[in-house]
Amino acid sequence: MAYTTFESEVTVRPDDIDMNNHVHNARYLDYVLAARYEQMEKCYGMSMEKFTARGFGWVVNTCFIKFKRPLVMGETVRVRTCIGEVADTHARVDFQILRKSNGKLSADGYFDYTLISTATGRAERLPQDVIDMYSI
Amino acid sequence: MAYTTFESEVTVRPDDIDMNNHVHNARYLDYVLAARYEQMEKCYGMSMEKFTARGFGWVVNTCFIKFKRPLVMGETVRVRTCIGEVADTHARVDFQILRKSNGKLSADGYFDYTLISTATGRAERLPQDVIDMYSI
Amino acid sequence: MAYTTFESEVTVRPDDIDMNNHVHNARYLDYVLAARYEQMEKCYGMSMEKFTARGFGWVVNTCFIKFKRPLVMGETVRVRTCIGEVADTHARVDFQILRKSNGKLSADGYFDYTLISTATGRAERLPQDVIDMYSI
Amino acid sequence: MAYTTFESEVTVRPDDIDMNNHVHNARYLDYVLAARYEQMEKCYGMSMEKFTARGFGWVVNTCFIKFKRPLVMGETVRVRTCIGEVADTHARVDFQILRKSNGKLSADGYFDYTLISTATGRAERLPQDVIDMYSI
Numbered sequence: 105m106a107y108t109t110f111e112s113e114v115t116v117r118p119d120d121i122d123m124n125n126h127v128h129n130a131r132y133l134d135y136v137l138a139a140r141y142e143q144m145e146k147c148y149g150m151s152m153e154k155f156t157a158r159g160f161g162w163v164v165n166t167c168f169i170k171f172k173r174p175l176v177m178g179e180t181v182r183v184r185t186c187i188g189e190v191a192d193t194h195a196r197v198d199f200q201i202l203r204k205s206n207g208k209l210s211a212d213g214y215f216d217y218t219l220i221s222t223a224t225g226r227a228e229r230l231p232q233d234v235i236d237m238y239s240i
Numbered sequence: 241m242a243y244t245t246f247e248s249e250v251t252v253r254p255d256d257i258d259m260n261n262h263v264h265n266a267r268y269l270d271y272v273l274a275a276r277y278e279q280m281e282k283c284y285g286m287s288m289e290k291f292t293a294r295g296f297g298w299v300v301n302t303c304f305i306k307f308k309r310p311l312v313m314g315e316t317v318r319v320r321t322c323i324g325e326v327a328d329t330h331a332r333v334d335f336q337i338l339r340k341s342n343g344k345l346s347a348d349g350y351f352d353y354t355l356i357s358t359a360t361g362r363a364e365r366l367p368q369d370v371i372d373m374y375s376i
Numbered sequence: 377m378a379y380t381t382f383e384s385e386v387t388v389r390p391d392d393i394d395m396n397n398h399v400h401n402a403r404y405l406d407y408v409l410a411a412r413y414e415q416m417e418k419c420y421g422m423s424m425e426k427f428t429a430r431g432f433g434w435v436v437n438t439c440f441i442k443f444k445r446p447l448v449m450g451e452t453v454r455v456r457t458c459i460g461e462v463a464d465t466h467a468r469v470d471f472q473i474l475r476k477s478n479g480k481l482s483a484d485g486y487f488d489y490t491l492i493s494t495a496t497g498r499a500e501r502l503p504q505d506v507i508d509m510y511s512i
Numbered sequence: 513m514a515y516t517t518f519e520s521e522v523t524v525r526p527d528d529i530d531m532n533n534h535v536h537n538a539r540y541l542d543y544v545l546a547a548r549y550e551q552m553e554k555c556y557g558m559s560m561e562k563f564t565a566r567g568f569g570w571v572v573n574t575c576f577i578k579f580k581r582p583l584v585m586g587e588t589v590r591v592r593t594c595i596g597e598v599a600d601t602h603a604r605v606d607f608q609i610l611r612k613s614n615g616k617l618s619a620d621g622y623f624d625y626t627l628i629s630t631a632t633g634r635a636e637r638l639p640q641d642v643i644d645m646y647s648i
Contacts, residue, residue: 117250118277119270119402121395123449128391129545129572130538134255137537141254141313152313164537168576177277177288177395255536259529259585265409265436266402266527273401300401304440313531389522390549391542406527413526413585424585449549449560 107187108240110147112139113204116179126174132211133167136199139183140215148237160228162217165194169213173203180204190238193227194218243323244376246283248275249340252315263311268347269303272335275319276351284373296364298353301330305349309339316340326374329363330354379459380512382419384411385476388451398446404483405439408471411455412487420509432500434489437466441485445475452476462510465499466490515595516648518555520547521612524587534582540619541575544607547591548623556645568636570625573602577621581611588612598646601635602626 114135122128145151155162175181181201188196194216201211221228230238250271258264281287291297311317317337324332330352337347357364366374386407394400417423427434447453453473460468466488473483493500522543530536553559563569583589589609596604602624609619629636638646 114253115251115274117270117274119267119273119394119400122391123393123395123397124569124571125395129575130391130541131255133538133541134253137255138251138253161532163532163582164579166576166578167537168574170574171572174571255530255538257531258527259531259533260433260435261531264527265439266405269402269405297396299396299446300443302440302442303401304438306438307436310435386525387523387546389542389546391539391545403527406525409527410523410525 107238108147109184109186110139110143111182111184112142114138114181114183116175116177116181118177121177124174126176127179129171132169132171132201135181135183135201136185136197136215139185139199140197143185148240150234150237156222159222161220161222162195163220164215165218166216167213169211171211173208173210175201175203175210181210187238188214190230190235193229195230195238243374244283245320245322246275246279247318247320248278250274250317250319252311252313252317254313257313260310261312263315265307268305268307268337271317271319271337272321272333272351275321275335276333279321284376286370286373292358295358297356297358298331299356300351301354302352303349305347307347309344309346311337311339311346317346323374324350326366326371329365331366331374379510380419381456381458382411382415383454383456384414386410386453386455388447388449388453390449393449396446398448399451401443404441404443404473407453407455407473408457408469408487411457411471412469415457420512422506422509428494431494433492433494434467435492436487437490438488439485441483443483445480445482447473447475447482453482459510460486462502462507465501467502467510515598515646516555517592517594518547518551519590519592520550522546522589522591524583524585524589526585529585532582534584535587537579540577540579540609543589543591543609544593544605544623547593547607548605551593556648558642558645564630567630569628569630570603571628572623573626574624575621577619579619581616581618583609583611583618589618595646596622598638598643601637603638603646 116127120127120131141152182204184200186198188198196214196216198214203210219228219230252263256263256267318340320336322334324334333351339346355364355366388399392399392403413424454476456472458470460470469487475482491500491502524535528535528539590612592608594606596606604622604624606622611618627636627638
């Protein structure tokens with residue numbers, strides 16, 4: 105079974121560049137987070153704010169990332185994400201970060217998110233409408 | 241004498257938000273820096289890379305910023321900058337950060353930059369062509 | 377009238393270093409913030425959490441900073457802060473950032489903070505006990 | 513075969529805290545980086561600067577991290593790292609991040625680093641003295 109891949113653009117900012125003159129490793133996670141926020145609202149129809157309003161939060165429990173090619177100042181990246189799995193209390197989000205200038209892959213990997221109740225801080229079973237929403 | 245005001249857009253990223261659910265104060269400086277980088281190339285015709293290639297660097301010696309209205313997640317900002325003064329070894333850049341959603345002022349202030357020789361690390365008198373370039 | 381100066385140490389982290397191989401300008405604000413948090417609790421006896429518990433928040437309304445000497449990787453800084461003024465709805469915090477290695481001044485400046493009610497978001501007159509606490 | 517585990521302390525800074533009132537996920541990578549920098553110099557006797565002086569650089573090619581318990585403001589963390597493998601052109605660094613306050617595990621994972629020549633940007637076989645240095 106395959107889920108839809110969505111794409112967002114993020115522009116590298118000067119403060120993302122580290123002492124090696126490349127985008128700092130940790131900022132790649134922020135690029136995926138930015139893309140995911142945008143896509144939750146625009147592509148899945150349920151913004152982070154709506155999850156919050158329903159008493160839910162998403163916490164990252166695992167992150168895996170492979171860095172393939174560095175990103176430099178002036179670059180814009182295309183961040184593609186795709187649900188890899190959605191079940192029980194969690195969702196996996198697969199991602200690819202590509203350089204817009206030449207389409208080459210800069211990094212890929214996945215995030216595993218757990219849905220929690222913001223009231224209890226504990227994992228919550230995904231409501232069926234959320235599973236449906238993410239199963240496009 | 242008045243110099244031209246240029247404008248760039250910067251989209252708030254989730255990692256810019258701090259524990260108060262607002263864009264973190266220090267990130268405002270990064271928004272101005274991002275705008276300035278873009279404008280150096282697109283509006284003044286001399287990118288940071290070109291300064292570097294000529295053996296020059298710009299260092300911030302002073303920053304003054306007044307925070308008027310907080311910025312929140314989902315916002316895009318318009319960063320306006322304008323040369324306030326350009327002479328000797330330095331340039332002042334006045335800036336305004338506005339919320340794109342309603343045009344309201346979020347912050348304003350200025351940065352004073354000193355031109356340095358990257359070889360010596362010392363202040364350098366601005367070449368006439370740089371003064372001319374910045375005097376539009 | 378003079379208020380007491382307090383000092384905290386902050387160690388430069390690799391992620392603080394920017395493309396110029398110096399501590400990124402915006403991170404200086406974070407060093408002062410870190411020092412202030414520590415000093416609120418240890419030196420003034422009222423942690424940020426206690427302000428929050430009483431329904432108060434501090435928001436930055438102005439920041440002024442002069443950069444004198446760059447900071448590099450491996451450095452530890454001493455951040456000195458001192459109340460410059462405390463009255464009505466605000467407090468000014470003067471600061472100095474010094475290199476621990478040689479005691480030289482790296483940057484100085486001030487932050488103006490406004491006390492707000494977290495319920496209303498509006499400026500609040502400083503309670504007398506807070507003024508007293510800050511007047512040491 | 514087992515390598516020695518080393519430990520560094522990193523103090524959570526206010527700017528590390530995100531909108532969820534926890535240390536931002538991406539900053540965990542920065543805590544490991546900070547620990548590793550310190551340990552390269554103090555524990556392995558070869559600082560990053562020495563690698564640079566020999567024309568070498570380390571680039572991250574993979575990062576895997578499992579987040580177990582959130583970190584909050586005021587916390588100090590103990591970052592334990594240990595070589596997991598060192599061979600050919602790369603080294604794996606296993607890490608654990610623990611809360612100093614109660615010793616509980618906050619996150620663990622690994623970084624895979626590749627040694628490169630800074631001149632060519634290409635992977636370099638680890639010199640024997642580096643392998644020996646890392647094999648303690």
